[in-house]
Amino acid sequence: MPEMSIFSPLSPPQRLLMGPGPTNTHPRILRAMAADMLGQFDPEMTDYMNQTMELYRRLFETKNQWTFLIDGSARAGIEAALTSLLEEGDKILILNNGRFGLLLIEIAERLNATIQAIDLPWGEIASLEQIEAAMLSFRPKVFACVHGDTSTTMLQPLEGIGAICQRLNIISYVDATATLGGMPICTDKWGIDIISAGLQKSMSGPPGSAPMTISERAAHYIASRSHTEKGIANATDHQGTRSRIRSNYFDLAMIMSYWSEQRLNHHTEATSMLYAAREAALILLEEGLEHVYRRHKLASSALRAGLKAMGLKLFGQEEHTMDNVTGIIIPEAVDDQTVRTAMRNLFEIEIGAAFGPLKGKIWRIGTMGYNAQKHKILHTLLALEAVLRHATSFSPSEGKALKAALQVYEKGVPQ
Amino acid sequence: MPEMSIFSPLSPPQRLLMGPGPTNTHPRILRAMAADMLGQFDPEMTDYMNQTMELYRRLFETKNQWTFLIDGSARAGIEAALTSLLEEGDKILILNNGRFGLLLIEIAERLNATIQAIDLPWGEIASLEQIEAAMLSFRPKVFACVHGDTSTTMLQPLEGIGAICQRLNIISYVDATATLGGMPICTDKWGIDIISAGLQKSMSGPPGSAPMTISERAAHYIASRSHTEKGIANATDHQGTRSRIRSNYFDLAMIMSYWSEQRLNHHTEATSMLYAAREAALILLEEGLEHVYRRHKLASSALRAGLKAMGLKLFGQEEHTMDNVTGIIIPEAVDDQTVRTAMRNLFEIEIGAAFGPLKGKIWRIGTMGYNAQKHKILHTLLALEAVLRHATSFSPSEGKALKAALQVYEKGVPQ
Numbered sequence: 001m002p003e004m005s006i007f008s009p010l011s012p013p014q015r016l017l018m019g020p021g022p023t024n025t026h027p028r029i030l031r032a033m034a035a036d037m038l039g040q041f042d043p044e045m046t047d048y049m050n051q052t053m054e055l056y057r058r059l060f061e062t063k064n065q066w067t068f069l070i071d072g073s074a075r076a077g078i079e080a081a082l083t084s085l086l087e088e089g090d091k092i093l094i095l096n097n098g099r100f101g102l103l104l105i106e107i108a109e110r111l112n113a114t115i116q117a118i119d120l121p122w123g124e125i126a127s128l129e130q131i132e133a134a135m136l137s138f139r140p141k142v143f144a145c146v147h148g149d150t151s152t153t154m155l156q157p158l159e160g161i162g163a164i165c166q167r168l169n170i171i172s173y174v175d176a177t178a179t180l181g182g183m184p185i186c187t188d189k190w191g192i193d194i195i196s197a198g199l200q201k202s203m204s205g206p207p208g209s210a211p212m213t214i215s216e217r218a219a220h221y222i223a224s225r226s227h228t229e230k231g232i233a234n235a236t237d238h239q240g241t242r243s244r245i246r247s248n249y250f251d252l253a254m255i256m257s258y259w260s261e262q263r264l265n266h267h268t269e270a271t272s273m274l275y276a277a278r279e280a281a282l283i284l285l286e287e288g289l290e291h292v293y294r295r296h297k298l299a300s301s302a303l304r305a306g307l308k309a310m311g312l313k314l315f316g317q318e319e320h321t322m323d324n325v326t327g328i329i330i331p332e333a334v335d336d337q338t339v340r341t342a343m344r345n346l347f348e349i350e351i352g353a354a355f356g357p358l359k360g361k362i363w364r365i366g367t368m369g370y371n372a373q374k375h376k377i378l379h380t381l382l383a384l385e386a387v388l389r390h391a392t393s394f395s396p397s398e399g400k401a402l403k404a405a406l407q408v409y410e411k412g413v414p415q
Numbered sequence: 416m417p418e419m420s421i422f423s424p425l426s427p428p429q430r431l432l433m434g435p436g437p438t439n440t441h442p443r444i445l446r447a448m449a450a451d452m453l454g455q456f457d458p459e460m461t462d463y464m465n466q467t468m469e470l471y472r473r474l475f476e477t478k479n480q481w482t483f484l485i486d487g488s489a490r491a492g493i494e495a496a497l498t499s500l501l502e503e504g505d506k507i508l509i510l511n512n513g514r515f516g517l518l519l520i521e522i523a524e525r526l527n528a529t530i531q532a533i534d535l536p537w538g539e540i541a542s543l544e545q546i547e548a549a550m551l552s553f554r555p556k557v558f559a560c561v562h563g564d565t566s567t568t569m570l571q572p573l574e575g576i577g578a579i580c581q582r583l584n585i586i587s588y589v590d591a592t593a594t595l596g597g598m599p600i601c602t603d604k605w606g607i608d609i610i611s612a613g614l615q616k617s618m619s620g621p622p623g624s625a626p627m628t629i630s631e632r633a634a635h636y637i638a639s640r641s642h643t644e645k646g647i648a649n650a651t652d653h654q655g656t657r658s659r660i661r662s663n664y665f666d667l668a669m670i671m672s673y674w675s676e677q678r679l680n681h682h683t684e685a686t687s688m689l690y691a692a693r694e695a696a697l698i699l700l701e702e703g704l705e706h707v708y709r710r711h712k713l714a715s716s717a718l719r720a721g722l723k724a725m726g727l728k729l730f731g732q733e734e735h736t737m738d739n740v741t742g743i744i745i746p747e748a749v750d751d752q753t754v755r756t757a758m759r760n761l762f763e764i765e766i767g768a769a770f771g772p773l774k775g776k777i778w779r780i781g782t783m784g785y786n787a788q789k790h791k792i793l794h795t796l797l798a799l800e801a802v803l804r805h806a807t808s809f810s811p812s813e814g815k816a817l818k819a820a821l822q823v824y825e826k827g828v829p830q
Contacts, residue, residue, distance in 0.1 A: 006466045007697060010447045010690055012459055022452045022683060032425045033448045033687060037437045037621060039765045044427055051421045071623055072487040072664065073682040079664045107663045200683060206452060208486055208623065208685025246661060248522045249487065249494045265770070267488040268437060268615060270623025272448060272687065275425055282422060350454045355680070 015344070016371070018380050019352030020150035020325045021178065022200035022207050023368040025276075029205050032279035033272045040268055049259060052274060055281035056211050059180060059289070060195060062187035066214035068259040069277055071270045074177035074198030076250070077210025079107055081173050081194045084222050084252035085142050087243045088112045093140040093170075095131070098122050099151035099355050100175055104144045111246065116140065122357050123152045123316040123327075128160045135168055142171045148179040150201075151355050153327040153364060154320050155183065162191020171218055177201065180211065181284055181369060182296045182324035193218040199273075202296065202324050204369030205280040209273040219256060226253035228264065294413070296323040299367035299377050302408035306381040307365075309404035310388070310396035315362045324372065327354075327362040334392045336360050339384075342391045347383040374409055381405055430759070431786070433795050434767030435565035435740045436593065437615035437622050438783040440691075444620050447694035448687045455683055464674060467689060470696035471626050474595060474704070475610060477602035481629035483674040484692055486685045489592035489613030491665070492625025494522055496588050496609045499637050499667035500557050502658045503527045508555040508585075510546070510571065513537050513564035514770045515590055523559075526661065531555065537567045537772050538731040538742075543575045550583055557586045563594040565616075566770050568742040568779060569735050570598065577606020586633055592616065595626065596699055596784060597711045597739035608633040614688075617711065617739050619784030620695040624688040634671060641668035643679065709828070711738040714782035714792050717823040721796040722780075724819035725803070725811035730777045739787065742769075742777040749807045751775050754799075757806045762798040789824055796820055 017023050038045035049068070057067045070077045082104070086092060092113045094104045097120035108115050116138045118126055126145075135143060143165055148155045158174060165172040173194045176185055182202030187195055196212040199205030214222070226240040245251040249267065257264035284292050300323045304314060307328055315327030330336055336353060340363070343349045352364035367377060381401040388394050432438050453460035464483070471482045485492045497519070501507060507528045509519045512535035523530050531553045533541055541560075550558060558580055563570045573589060580587040588609045591600050597617030602610055611627040614620030629637070641655040660666040664682065672679035699707050715738045719729060722743055730742030745751055751768060755778070758764045767779035782792060796816040803809050 005462070006469055007701070010450055010463075010694060012450050012453050012463070014451065015453065015457070017452060017454055019454055022455065022686060025452050025687075030449045030451065034445045035425055035427050036429065036445065037432060037440050037615070038427050038430065039432055039434055040437065042430070042759075042765065047420070048425075048427070054421055072491060073685060075682050076487060076664050079662065083662075103663070110659055110661050110663060198683075200452070206685065206687040207683040208688050244525055246525050247494065247498075247665075248518070248525060249491050250662075250664075267490050268613075268622040270488060270621065270688070271437060272440075272621040272691070273623050273685070276687070279425060286422070344457075350457065 016349045026204040026370045032275045060187045060213040070210040077196030080250035086113045091140040092142040095145035098149035100146040144173040147176040148322040202369040203280045299372035302405040306401035306405035309400040324368045331394045342387040441619040441785045447690045475602045475628040485625040492611030495665035501528045506555040507557040510560035514566035515561040559588040562591040563737040617784040618695045714787035717820040721816035721820035724815040739783045746809045757802040
C-alpha cells in the first residue's frame with residue numbers, strides 16, 4: 001500500500017549514528033530550525049547573518065571578515081572555493097591520499113585546471129618537505145588538500161603549509177568538512193587562505209550548509225574575477241579584470257557582496273540552515289573549544305582502547321588519526337555487511353562502511369560532536385562485542401572492551 | 416554589547432511575510448525539520464527520498480522518474496539544469512522579460528553558451544508565435560524561460576511550447592521557482608523537459624531546497640555527459656561520450672544516480688531540508704491541488720480588489736498576473752521606503768520592494784502558500800490603508816478596501 005507510506009507522518013527511527021557522518025543532530029539545533037522565516041533583508045535576518053559570521057570566525061580561529069555559509073552540502077563549499085579560484089589552465093597542486101583528495105582533483109578537472117597531484121596510498125599523510133618540494137617544482141597558483149579525510153580517518157597536519165604558500169605566492173585551500181568542531185582549525189596561525197567545512201560531522205548539525213572562511217589575500221584575488229549580474233548591477237559596482245567565475249551560484253565575489261553591508265541580492269539564504277549553523281556554533285563556543293576538542297580526543301581514545309581490547313586492529317598511522325573517526329580493520333572471515341546490519345537491527349546503531357580501496361576492508365566508527373559522549377562510546381563497544389561474539393567466528397572475550405574504555409575515561413588523555 | 420547578542424537564544428520576531436518570498440513557513444514543516452538525522456543510505460532515509468520523488472511527481476503533474484531535490488536555493492536548481500544541459504558553444508534561446516530571465520542569460524554566459532534572447536520589457540509576456548519564430552530562426556539546442564517571474568509578477572503561459580520544442584528537437588527548461596504550489600505546473604501536458612522550483616514561495620517551506628523534474632529525453636541527453644568521479648567509480652559504470660559537465664555539485668547525471676537504486680555516493684543529502692520538502696508536498700496534496708490553486712486565485716483576487724478600491728493602480732497585464740504576487744504602482748509623491756518601513760514597524764508586515772527598472776516604482780505583495788489566507792489578506796489591506804492615510808499624502812477612503820476584498824471572498828472567483 002504505497003499510498004499509506006507516502007502520506008504517513010514523518011517518523012524516522014531513533015538511531016545512534018556512529019558512522020563517519022551525518023551524526024545525530026543536537027536537540028538545540030533541531031529546535032532552532034523550528035523558528036519561522038524572516039524577510040531576506042530584514043534587519044533581524046541580516047543581524048543573524050552578521051552574528052553567524054562572528055561565531056564562525058571564532059570556530060575557525062580567524063579575523064577574516066569573509067567568514068560565512070555556502071548554501072549546500074559540504075561539497076558545495078569545496079566547489080565554491082575551487083571554482084572561484086581556478087581560471088582555465090591554472091595550475092593546482094592537490095594532495096591525493098583519500099577519497100576527498102580525489103574529489104578535489106575531480107572538481108579541478110572539470111574546471112580545466114592544470115593539475116599535479118601528490119599521490120599517496122590511502123591512509124598516509126604527506127610531510128611538509130614533500131609538499132614544499134612539489135610546490136617548488138610545480139609552482140602552482142593554488143594548493144589544495146583535505147584536513148581530515150573520513151575515507152581514511154587520517155588527519156593531515158597543516159602547520160607550516162600556509163607560510164610556504166605565502167612565500168611562494170600560492171593560494172591555499174583546505175577542506176575541513178570532517179574536522180571543524182572536532183579538532184582545532186587554526187586558520188590565521190596556519191595561514192591558510194580558504195577553509196570550508198560542513199555541519200553534519202562534529203558540528204552536530206544537519207547536512208546542507210558549508211561554513212567557509214576566506215583570507216583578505218584570497219578575497220582580493222577573487223574580487224578580480226567579480227562581474228555583477230545584470231538586472232541588479234549598479235553603474236558603480238566593481239567589475240573585475242580577470243575571467244568571470246564559471247558558476248553564478250558558487251561565485252564567491254557575489255556571495256561576499258551578499259554577506260557584506262552592500263547586501264547584493266544573490267541567492268535567498270537558506271534561513272533554517274542559517275539558524276542551525278548559528279546554534280551549532282553557539283553550543284560549541286558555550287562549551288569552550290578546548291573542552292570540545294578534549295572531549296573528542298577522549299571519546300576516540302576510549303573507543304580505540306576498547307576496540308584493541310577486543311583484539312581488533314586499527315587502520316592507519318595512530319599518531320595521525322582523526323579524533324572523531326576511527327578505522328577498524330575487518331578481521332578475516334568476518335563479513336562486513338553482516339556485522340553492520342546486526343548493529344543496526346539489534347541495537348539501532350549505525351557504523352560506517354568504507355569506499356574505494358578500503359571497501360570491505362575497514363569499518364569506520366565516528367565519535368563526532370553530540371555523539372562524542374561516554375555513554376554512546378560504551379554502548380557502541382558493548383553492542384559491537386555482542387555482535388562479533390554471536391554473529392561471526394571472531395570471538396572477543398567478554399567485558400574487556402568496556403573495561404579498557406572506562407580506564408581511558410578515568411585516566412584521561414594527555415593534553 | 417555585541418557578546419550578548421551573538422550568544423542570545425535565537426528569537427526572530429513573528430512577522431507576516433507578504434512579500435514575494437520567502438513567505439512564512441507552515442508550522443507542520445517547521446515541526447518536520449525538528450526530526451533527527453538518519454544515515455545517508457539507511458533504508459528509512461532512501462525510503463523518504465523515494466517518497467519525496469513520488470510526492471513531487473504529483474505536484475509537477477508528471478510521470479518523470481527523475482523528480483527529486485537539488486540541495487541549495489532555487490537558483491541551485493536553475494544552475495544544475497543549465498550546467499548539465501549546455502556544452503561550450505551550445506545554442507540557447509532565452510526569454511528575457513524580467514530579472515530571472517536575466518539570471519538565465521547570466522548563467523548561460525558563464526557556461527560560454529551561444530545565447531539569443533527574446534527581449535521584452537519587464538512586465539510583458541511572449542506569445543507562442545514569437546517564441547516559435549525565434550526558435551525557427553535561431554535553431555537552439557535549449558530553450559529556457561521563467562514561468563512566473565516575481566520581479567514583474569507576470570506569468571508566462573507554457574501551453575504549446577513543449578510541442579514546438581519536441582518537433583524542433585529543442586530541450587526545454589522552465590524556472591518555476593515562484594509558481595510551484597501556487598499555480599498548476601502541468602509538466603507532462605506541456606511537454607517541458609526540465610522544470611525546477613523552490614520551497615520558499617507557495618510551497619510554504621524554508622529556502623534551501625530546489626525540487627526538480629527531468630523528462631526521459633533530457634535524462635538520456637544528460638547521461639551522454641556522465642563521467643563518474645574517481646574513488647567511487649565501478650568498472651561497470653556508464654561513461655558518457657560527450658563533454659563532461661563543468662560542475663560536480665550540479666552534475667545531474669551523478670545526482671540522478673544518487674537518487675536511483677544505484678545510490679552513487681555524491682553529496683550528503685540535506686536531511687532536514689528533505690523532511691521539509693516532503694512535508695510541504697504532503698500538506699498541499701492533502702488539501703488537494705485544485706483547492707490549493709483556487710485558494711491562491713481567491714487570495715490574489717481579493718487583494719487586488721482591495722488595492723483597486725483604495726485607488727491604487729496595479730502593475731502589468733491583469734490577464735497575465737501570477738496568482739501569488741501582485742505588483743502595485745507606487746503613487747506619485749509617495750515614498751517607497753517610508754511605507755514599507757511603517758508596515759513593518761507598526762504592523763510587523765513585510766511587503767516587497769522591486770528590482771532593476773521597477774525599483775522604487777512598484778511594491779510587490781505576495782499571497783503565497785500559508786499566507787494565501789483570507790485573514791492575512793484583510794490584515795494587510797487594513798494596515799496598508801492606515802499607513803497610506805497617516806504617513807503619506809495619498810489618502811484612500813477608509814474601509815473601501817476591506818469591503819471590496821470581502822466581496823471577492825463572498826462571490827468567489829470564476830473557475
